[in-house]
Amino acid sequence: MNPYRQLSRIAGVFSHRAKLTKSDGRVFDLSVKPEQKGTEEFQKTTVPAALVVREWTCAVEDLTADGEFSPPTAGDALTVFSDDETAVKYDCARDSVSGRYWDWQYLRPGYRVKFYTKYNPKEAQA
Numbered sequence: 001m002n003p004y005r006q007l008s009r010i011a012g013v014f015s016h017r018a019k020l021t022k023s024d025g026r027v028f029d030l031s032v033k034p035e036q037k038g039t040e041e042f043q044k045t046t047v048p049a050a051l052v053v054r055e056w057t058c059a060v061e062d063l064t065a066d067g068e069f070s071p072p073t074a075g076d077a078l079t080v081f082s083d084d085e086t087a088v089k090y091d092c093a094r095d096s097v098s099g100r101y102w103d104w105q106y107l108r109p110g111y112r113v114k115f116y117t118k119y120n121p122k123e124a125q126a
Contacts (some may be wrong), residue, residue, distance in 0.1 A: 016080050018029045020063070023075030030062040032080060035114065052119040053093050057112045071102040072115040090117035 015031040022028070036053040056078065061071055072078070076092040076118055093116045105112035 015058075016082070018058075018078055018080045020072060021077045021079065022070065023073070026065070026070070028063055028065065028070070030054045030058045031079075032058045032078070052117045053095070053116045054090065055114060055116055057114050060110055060113055063113055071113055073101050076101075078117050090119070092116065093118045 015033045018030045018032040020028045020030055033056065034058055054063070060069065063072075072092040074092070078090045078092065079087050080090070081087045092101055095103070095116050102113055102115040105114040
């Protein structure tokens with residue numbers, strides 16, 4: 001039994017239907033799980049961060065098209081749909097500690113991708 005695959009399956013229970021629109025126009029259909037919402041804390045400071053971010057995860061297969069892995073980057077937008085088909089849109093953001101737009105959710109890479117968005121939900125067209 002592979003525990004990483006098992007954790008990925010469990011994450012699907014709490015996931016929402018979404019789409020990631022890349023800056024070059026490509027669209028990926030995702031199943032995202034919100035991991036946390038909070039203010040980022042810059043290392044070794046007592047000043048609150050200026051950017052409030054939200055952390056999401058999805059299966060690596062959701063971001064793979066034609067054998068090419070395409071993680072979120074600058075200019076990309078995540079649109080999340082609720083059960084009643086209302087949608088909100090989030091702009092992708094960098095993690096203030098690592099400076100990255102994405103990372104692996106687990107210590108062993110290749111199962112779930114963790115990425116960040118600004119916490120600025122906007123109404124989106126479904």
